[in-house]
Amino acid sequence: MHGFTFSSTAHLICAAGSATGLAVQCASCGARNVLLVTDAGILRHGLLDGVLPGFAAAGVNVAVYSEVLADPSEAVVLAATAQARAMQADLIVGFGGGSSMDTAKLVAYLAYPGQQQGLADIYGVDQATGPRLPLIQVPTTAGTGSEVTPISIVTTATGKSGVVSRQLLPDLAILDAQLTLGLPAAVTAATGIDAMVHAIEAYTSKLRKNPLSDLLAREALRLLAANLERVVQVPDDLPARQAMLLGACLAGQAFANAPVAAVHALAYPLGVSFHLPHGLSNALVLQQVLRFNLSVARPLYAELAPLVLGDRLQPGLDMAEQLIEELRRLHVATGLPLSLSEAGVTRDSLAQLASSAMQQQRLLVNNPRHVSEADALGIYTAAF
Structure with missing residues (x-):
């Protein structure tokens, strides 16, 4: 075993209904002015209705920044930071999907009083080294x-850029499945497959694979595979949704320490060029990337197959192949588009997508098999 480091969010609360105690958690941190970072859909669907009244009762001032968009831009991050500074926020809450939480991480860092670094200064790995709220x-x-990850992704004028720093790890994560009950089936499906990708890529990560991430990835994959179809078909199954939320969290802890690879590297250009949701982008290239990796990752994929297939595993047949076919079956069962063309991607864009994917070397270096631009084009073509 090689030496490794492992970091994660300090505290977790995993219980249905736990978000109603958010204000109490903020007050226990000594907060007086809280900025809650979210998107307009969260407000529109009333997900804050049971949360915001608690702030007055706890004696905490709260303001809401609700302009986060999917794949948040630098402008969104800077606008939220300006609001946090203007109200002298002393605690930041990210409330929503990955875009809102990614934005909140950066706001907590950039809005710290006297912060000397700007957003442009912290792109890359371990560039953000100062304090945060x-x-x-x-x-x-x-x-x-x-x-539970130290990563924030921002859409810039030239594509997607990441800020990776332990300073971005939150102090507390609240996992409340009641907040996921109203999700559309397509969002539930795409985000669920996204979490499964996190677990699979963490388990096969070339550079930082480690025993703790392996344990988390395996349990995450077991929980996610056992409950994904259920939450799509029976959306009000609260225990299944809580299991999915925990599975996604465990997968996040895994890939925060054993980073994702080619699936994500090829998914990002799809989001930038065609504005596809991140989870769907991952789903559309997942099977083809796994097939590309088979020549070197087959034993690892075989280890994961029983966790995904359960009693559907067929003894005597290639387990890695069974894993890929089961992931395809899940993809079909969730009702998501099955190909790039079905999702609106054009054939004449594939070469440019492959070129853009090569800019994601931060991720590609983790892939178990080297990916060239020609390889990326081949994967996109096979997924088309």
């Missing part, structure tokens, strides 16, 4: 795992 994350989708 206290940070609580409340996910409303079971997918990104952003509540």
